[in-house]
Structures are given as structure tokens and as C-alpha cells.
Amino acid sequence: MPGISVAKCILIIGATSGIGRALALAIHALPSKPTVVVGGRRRARLDELAAQGERFQTVQVDVNTDRANLKKFVQEITIAYPALDAVIFSSGIQHxxxxxxPEEIDLDKVEDELNTNYTSIFTMTTFFLPHFLKLSAEGKPSFIIPITSGLAVVPGPWVPNYSATKSAVHSLALSLNAQLADTNIHVMEIIPPLVESELHDHQGMTPALSKVWMPLDDFTKAAMDGLLRGNVQITAGFVNLNWDHFEKGKIEKIREAFQRQNHNMRIESS
Structure with missing residues (x-):
């Protein structure tokens, strides 16, 4: 499987902070000199990124929106950047x-978390696929790269909906990988541990978590190593142990099951 260094134009959604921003800078610095389109809600932070290199392009986007707006966003991006051959989904919120x-659970926050962390990714992936399938038919590789979490493998009960959304994206990545195996579209899932970020600031947990989280620079190096190797699943830190225990071999079994199902369906229809 090819690594990210073959990509010519990479869109990073959720690039204004944390992992998304760090990956944007690291990818921009690659010797392959890709165009890096950074997307996010905060214009000032997008402008700050754009000032760091001429190959940075910016687009303001809030993924917590309806289907029509997401479709319009994807259409505009693929028209503006016809060479777009990779998308990294880094947007996320956590409550x-x-x-x-139960009387204190804000169901509006639950819905926002679900839409931002999962539904928008499913929706945008669906809208990006015609473009990527066209590239595949032309013999060109492309990449779909969701960023999930170690909590997709072993949930954190204190953030139950966040864990569920990341588990959903993890499952989606496995299914996409199986369905697209015979195309030139490559699905690469990044599965971080607890990493230094602003994600927890609104919870008042940052001082405690900062004592145990993985430094952002260390994680970025591990993630970039995996992206450059073309790893289907990219883990780091404590996630390595949980992945070995719960996930090792799963993707191969899913592919085999999908192939058997397709074989059986062909027999039944003949």
C-alpha cells in the first residue's frame, strides 16, 4: 500500500488545533511538497497556518451542519482542487x-458530538467517493484517513458518547477498507492515545490529563511514520497494547468475510 508521500493535494478537516494542525505542518514539510488545504471553523487560526507556507490553502468550514451544506462544501472543494487525492478527518468534540x-445530560450536546464526530464523516466520505473513484479508474491512488481514538477500542465510560462515535468511525473505516480493497482508494485509520490537545479544556481536565498524555510532537512523529509507510491502522502509546489484544487480525477477517459474502451472492444470482 502506498504511503501519504505520493499524495499531491491533501485536505485536512479540523486543522486549526491539536493533531490536525500538527499533521498539517508535518505533511506540508514533506519533500514531496504537496498542496495542503486546511479546513476549520476559526479564520484567525487558518490564516496563521496559511502564513507558514505558500503551499497552504485554507477553507472555512463547520462540519456540524446539515447534509446540503456538506455536499456543497465537498463539491466546491473538488472543483477548486481537482488534484485532491487525500482527505484527513480530524474534527472532533468531546463531552x-x-x-x-440523567436529568443533567444535555441531549443537544449529544447530537452535536454525534454529528461532528461521526455523521459528518460518513456523509462527506460518501460525497468524496465519486471523485476518488474517478481517480482510481485513472490509475491514481487516493486516501481516506479518519482519526479515531484509543477509546474506539476500549471506551472511556466518562465520555460515553465520544467513545461511541469514535467506535463508529473505527467500524466504518474497517468496512470501507474491505469494500474498497479492489480500488486504488486507500483507507488509513489513525488511532491516537490520549494526546496533548485543547480537546479537554472546556471540561476542566487539562491540568490532570497533561500529566499522563502523550506529547503532541511525539504522537505526530509516530503518526507520520505510519502514514509514510502506508499502514492501514496507525497506533501509538498505550493503544498499541489494546490493539494487539482486541484488534489484531480483525481487518483480515473482515475482508475474508466480505469476500465470502460476495462469492455467495454471485453463486445465488447465477
Whole structure:
């Protein structure tokens, strides 16, 4: 499987902070000199990134929106950047919910978290696929790269909906990998551990988590190593142990099951 260094134009959605921003800078610095389109809600931060290199392009986008707006966004991006051959989904929000206090659970926040972390990714992937399938038919590789979480493998009960959304994207990545195996579209899932970021600031947890999280620079190096190798799943830190215990060999079994199903369906239809 090819690595990200063959990509010529990479869109990173959720690039204004944390992992998304760090990957944008690292990818921009690659010797292959790709165009890096950075997307996010905060214009000032997009402008700050754009000032760091002429191959940075910016687009303001909030993925927590309806289907029509996401379709319009994807259409405009693929028209503006016909060479676009990779998309990294890095947008995410996280909330804590206590089921012992159900009256305090804000279901609007639950819906926002679900839409931002999962539904928008499913929707945009669906809208990007015609463009990537066209590239595949032309013999050109492309990449779909969702960023999930170690909590997709072993959930964190303090963030139950966040864990569920990341688990959903993880499952989606496995299914996409199986369905697109005979194309030139490559699905590469990044599965981070707890990493230094602003994600937890609104929860008041940053001081405690900062004592145990993986430094962003260390994680970025590990993630870039995996992207350059073309790894289907990219893990780091404590996620390596959980992946070995719960996930090792799963992707091969899913592919085999999908191939058997297709074989059986062909027999039944003949």
C-alpha cells in the first residue's frame, strides 16, 4: 500500500488545533511538497497556518451542519482542487456525561458530538467517493484517513458518547477498507492515545490529563511514520497494547468475510 508521500493535494478537516494542525505542518514539510488545504471553523487560526507556507490553502468550514451544506462544501472543494487525492478527518468534540444524573445530560450536546464526530464523516466520505473513484479508474491512488481514538477500542465510560462515535468511525473505516480493497482508494485509520490537545479544556481536565498524555510532537512523529509507510491502522502509546489484544487480525477477517459474502451472492444470482 502506498504511503501519504505520493499524495499531491491533501485536505485536512479540523486543522486549526491539536493533531490536525500538527499533521498539517508535518505533511506540508514533506519533500514531496504537496498542496495542503486546511479546513476549520476559526479564520484567525487558518490564516496563521496559511502564513507558514505558500503551499497552504485554507477553507472555512463547520462540519456540524446539515447534509446540503456538506455536499456543497465537498463539491466546491473538488472543483477548486481537482488534484485532491487525500482527505484527513480530524474534527472532533468531546463531552462528559454522567448517567447517574440523567436529568443533567444535555441531549443537544449529544447530537452535536454525534454529528461532528461521526455523521459528518460518513456523509462527506460518501460525497468524496465519486471523485476518488474517478481517480482510481485513472490509475491514481487516493486516501481516506479518519482519526479515531484509543477509546474506539476500549471506551472511556466518562465520555460515553465520544467513545461511541469514535467506535463508529473505527467500524466504518474497517468496512470501507474491505469494500474498497479492489480500488486504488486507500483507507488509513489513525488511532491516537490520549494526546496533548485543547480537546479537554472546556471540561476542566487539562491540568490532570497533561500529566499522563502523550506529547503532541511525539504522537505526530509516530503518526507520520505510519502514514509514510502506508499502514492501514496507525497506533501509538498505550493503544498499541489494546490493539494487539482486541484488534489484531480483525481487518483480515473482515475482508475474508466480505469476500465470502460476495462469492455467495454471485453463486445465488447465477
Amino acid at each position: 462528559m456525561f454522567d448517567f447517574k444524573k
